[in-house]
Amino acid sequence: MSRSTRYTVTVQFGDCDPAGIVFFPNFLRWMDASSLHFFRTCGLPPWRELERTRGIVGTPVLEIQTRFSSPATYGDTIDVHTRIESWRNKVFVHSHRVMLGERLLCEGTETRAFVERGTDGRIHAIPVPEDIRALCS
Amino acid sequence: MSRSTRYTVTVQFGDCDPAGIVFFPNFLRWMDASSLHFFRTCGLPPWRELERTRGIVGTPVLEIQTRFSSPATYGDTIDVHTRIESWRNKVFVHSHRVMLGERLLCEGTETRAFVERGTDGRIHAIPVPEDIRALCS
Amino acid sequence: MSRSTRYTVTVQFGDCDPAGIVFFPNFLRWMDASSLHFFRTCGLPPWRELERTRGIVGTPVLEIQTRFSSPATYGDTIDVHTRIESWRNKVFVHSHRVMLGERLLCEGTETRAFVERGTDGRIHAIPVPEDIRALCS
Amino acid sequence: MSRSTRYTVTVQFGDCDPAGIVFFPNFLRWMDASSLHFFRTCGLPPWRELERTRGIVGTPVLEIQTRFSSPATYGDTIDVHTRIESWRNKVFVHSHRVMLGERLLCEGTETRAFVERGTDGRIHAIPVPEDIRALCS
Numbered sequence: 001m002s003r004s005t006r007y008t009v010t011v012q013f014g015d016c017d018p019a020g021i022v023f024f025p026n027f028l029r030w031m032d033a034s035s036l037h038f039f040r041t042c043g044l045p046p047w048r049e050l051e052r053t054r055g056i057v058g059t060p061v062l063e064i065q066t067r068f069s070s071p072a073t074y075g076d077t078i079d080v081h082t083r084i085e086s087w088r089n090k091v092f093v094h095s096h097r098v099m100l101g102e103r104l105l106c107e108g109t110e111t112r113a114f115v116e117r118g119t120d121g122r123i124h125a126i127p128v129p130e131d132i133r134a135l136c137s
Numbered sequence: 138m139s140r141s142t143r144y145t146v147t148v149q150f151g152d153c154d155p156a157g158i159v160f161f162p163n164f165l166r167w168m169d170a171s172s173l174h175f176f177r178t179c180g181l182p183p184w185r186e187l188e189r190t191r192g193i194v195g196t197p198v199l200e201i202q203t204r205f206s207s208p209a210t211y212g213d214t215i216d217v218h219t220r221i222e223s224w225r226n227k228v229f230v231h232s233h234r235v236m237l238g239e240r241l242l243c244e245g246t247e248t249r250a251f252v253e254r255g256t257d258g259r260i261h262a263i264p265v266p267e268d269i270r271a272l273c274s
Numbered sequence: 275m276s277r278s279t280r281y282t283v284t285v286q287f288g289d290c291d292p293a294g295i296v297f298f299p300n301f302l303r304w305m306d307a308s309s310l311h312f313f314r315t316c317g318l319p320p321w322r323e324l325e326r327t328r329g330i331v332g333t334p335v336l337e338i339q340t341r342f343s344s345p346a347t348y349g350d351t352i353d354v355h356t357r358i359e360s361w362r363n364k365v366f367v368h369s370h371r372v373m374l375g376e377r378l379l380c381e382g383t384e385t386r387a388f389v390e391r392g393t394d395g396r397i398h399a400i401p402v403p404e405d406i407r408a409l410c411s
Numbered sequence: 412m413s414r415s416t417r418y419t420v421t422v423q424f425g426d427c428d429p430a431g432i433v434f435f436p437n438f439l440r441w442m443d444a445s446s447l448h449f450f451r452t453c454g455l456p457p458w459r460e461l462e463r464t465r466g467i468v469g470t471p472v473l474e475i476q477t478r479f480s481s482p483a484t485y486g487d488t489i490d491v492h493t494r495i496e497s498w499r500n501k502v503f504v505h506s507h508r509v510m511l512g513e514r515l516l517c518e519g520t521e522t523r524a525f526v527e528r529g530t531d532g533r534i535h536a537i538p539v540p541e542d543i544r545a546l547c548s
Contacts, residue, residue, distance in 0.1 A: 012307040013321070013332075017424060018185065018431040018485070019260065020322060024198050025165040025425065032162065033286040036348070046349050047287070048155065048294060057156050058287075063204045064161075068197070071260070074310070074429070075320050123156065123208070149444040150291060150458070150469075151299065155348070157292040157459060170423040173485070183486050184424070185431060195424075211292070211447070212457050292459065293534065298472050299439040306436065322429065334479070335435050341474045345534070397430065397482070 003136065004083040005041045007034035013074040021071035027106050028064065031096040034080035035059070035110065038094070042136040057123055059112040062091060066108030076100055085109060087133055090125050140273065141220040142178045144171035150211040158208035164243050165201065168233040171217035172196070172247065175231070179273040194260055196249040199228060203245030213237055222246060224270055227262050277410065278357040279315045281308035287348040295345035301380050302338065305370040308354035309333070309384065312368070316410040331397055333386040336365060340382030350374055359383060361407055364399050414547065415494040416452045418445035424485040432482035438517050439475065442507040445491035446470070446521065449505070453547040468534055470523040473502060477519030487511055496520060498544055501536050 009030050017023040039059075040046070050056040072078055078100050085095040094110040113125035114132070146167050154160040176196075177183070187193040209215055215237050222232040231247040250262035251269070283304050291297040313333075314320070324330040346352055352374050359369040368384040387399035388406070420441050428434040450470075451457070461467040483489055489511050496506040505521040524536035525543070 010307075012303065013310050014303050014306055014428055014434040014436065016429045018427045018429065019194050019197070020429040021197070021260075023166075023169075023425045024201075025162040025169065028162040028165055029160075029286065029288050032160075032288055033284075036287050040349070046347075048347070060156070060158070060208070061161050061205055063202075065200075065202045067200045071197070073320075073322070075314070123158075147444075149440065150447050151297040151440050151443055153292045154288055155290045155292065155294040160288040162288065166423065166425050169425055170421075173424050177486070183484075185484070210457075210459070212451070293468050293471070295471070295534075297440075297443075298475075299436040299443065302436040302439055303434075306434075331430050334430070334432070334482070337476075337478045338435075339474075339476045342472055345471070397432075 002083050002085075003042065004081055005034070005038045007037045007080040007082065009033070009078055009080070011072050011074050011076045011078060016074050021073055024068060027066065027068070027098060030078075030080050030098065031066075031082075031094075031108065031110060032061075034082040034096060035094050035112070038082045038084075039136065044132065044135065051117070054129075055116045056126075056129070057115050057117050059114055060123070061110045061112050063111040064108060066106055068106040069104050070100070070106075072100055072105050078105060084136060087128055090127055092128055139220045139222075140179065141218055142171070142175045144174045144217040144219065146170070146215055146217070148209055148211050148213045148215060153211050158210055161205060164203065164205070164235060167215075167217050167235065168203075168219070168231075168245065168247060169198075171219040171233060172231050172249070175219045175221075176273065181269065181272065188254070191266075192253045193263075193266070194252050194254050196251050197260070198247050198249050200248040201245060203243055205243040206241050207237070207243075209237055209242050215242060221273060224265055227264055229265055276357050276359075277316065278355055279308070279312045281311045281354040281356065283307070283352055283354070285346050285348050285350045285352065290348050295347055298342060301340065301342070301372060304352075304354050304372065305340075305356075305368075305382065305384060306335075308356040308370060309368050309386070312356045312358075313410065318406065318409065325391070328403075329390045330400075330403070331389050331391050333388055334397070335384050335386050337385040338382060340380055342380040343378050344374070344380075346374055346379050352379060358410060361402055364401055366402055413494050413496075414453065415492055416445070416449045418448045418491040418493065420444070420489055420491070422483055422485050422487045422489060427485050432484055435479060438477065438479070438509060441489075441491050441509065442477075442493075442505075442519065442521060443472075445493040445507060446505050446523070449493045449495075450547065455543065455546065462528070465540075466527045467537075467540070468526050468528050470525055471534070472521050472523050474522040475519060477517055479517040480515050481511070481517075483511055483516050489516060495547060498539055501538055503539055
């Protein structure tokens with residue numbers, strides 16, 4: 001079984017749209033925050049430090065997939081449960097389940113890659129660093 | 138061939154993250170804006186008017202899927218090309234392609250449903266209204 | 275001395291701009307969240323409930339003023355300290371101090387009014403309700 | 412008379428809150444975008460280029476002040492009229508007026524400084540560069 005983390009957020013008034021429910025891109029914001037929280041919990045330093053020491057800028061998303069089951073509104077406290085679903089050569093897949101208590105709000109996957117910034121200033125994917133993979137397993 | 142619309146956005150400094158590129162949930166914001174723009178272009182009134190006249194609150198997303206191919210940064214002017222990929226009984230699928238000139242930034246689908254607000258204040262999906270489907274085809 | 279509340283937020287990667295620091299409008303988002311948190315802590319129900327029972331939609335801002343002293347970045351945990359600086363007839367003034375530990379990040383005021391939605395659908399300010407003022411003092 | 416620019420934005424559904432009106436921190440986002448648009452219109456390159464060539468990271472805000480007069484909602488097209496109200500030694504003051512046609516939505520000032528990133532990675536204010544001031548007058 002892989003390691004799983006929980007990231008807790010309280011929904012703000014400004015996170016909700018005129019229908020009174022969370023504007024859905026905010027769920028993606030929270031999944032992104034939970035992804036970074038996962039790596040910090042596993043012992044990785046902030047990206048800005050990894051960039052300085054190893055040239056790793058972060059883990060941009062390559063693909064996402066999300067199913068929304070139930071809405072949330074401001075004042076709700078929600079939990080994002082995050083784990084690594086699979087490690088491949090150059091990418092890995094995060095799985096996120098967003099819960100309001102026992103109720104599933106949405107769940108989805110993010111495919112991400114570790115990237116470096118080249119000498120031309122552009123970013124490109126690198127193979128998943130072995131030590132980082134070991135830390136997170 | 139189905140109708141297609143184009144929604145243009147200029148990327149702002151605040152849309153970008155510490156890596157200097159668009160923070161990906163913003164692409165979802167723009168797809169959402171392009172979805173509403175699609176319906177307005179087809180002749181639908183704003184949701185607040187449809188709610189008053191017909192009880193239709195909007196078209197929340199049930200599922201999304203997006204592949205990110207290339208980053209964008211502030212100052213870039215991007216186009217979201219939107220069409221309806223399929224109509225089903227209770228849902229429809231939007232297809233969005235986000236372009237920076239000739240370069241594809243990301244593309245994805247959104248599955249959405251038209252919803253009404255019940256007397257208990259909660260929203261629920263309704264079959265796609267025939268007249269709206271006709272307007273948008 | 276008036277009542278003071280503390281609202282805690284962890285800065286997310288996506289809250290930061292290409293300079294690597296919090297994009298300043300987010301501080302205003304957090305002050306707004308802290309304002310609502312203040313009222314909830316004082317015993318007020320969510321706005322959606324106050325709208326149903328008393329027609330009060332919320333407390334939109336009429337004026338803001340903020341000084342920024344020091345930046346924050348993702349991973350920082352910050353506290354918004356909020357109180358009512360003054361009550362007037364139709365408005366009240368919130369004071370917010372945003373701290374990172376002992377370091378002041380920014381501080382400011384918001385002038386707000388309680389509003390109702392009229393029969394024409396538009397919102398308008400009402401005198402500060404006496405019972406709410408009593409609850410919050 | 413100083414130079415004035417106009418930045419146009421169409422309000423999106425997701426920019427609005429449960430009261431159906433623009434969530435106010437978005438007005439600050441648009442003023443920020445209009446500030447950068449002002450400098451680009453005056454002939455300045457993007458910040459990322461100025462950072463590479465001259466070490467100038469941008470113009471963070473030191474202080475803001477805004478009065479909100481009238482709400483806006485999704486579908487509205489609004490204009491941010493921006494100019495420099497005053498230049499001082501280390502700071503300058505932007506003035507923004509946000510209009511919906513002839514109707515004033517909000518107006519405010521931003522006090523900003525040009526900043527460089529020091530060798531310790533932290534940013535600090537520098538005197539307003541004379542050539543930039545000349546470009547913008």
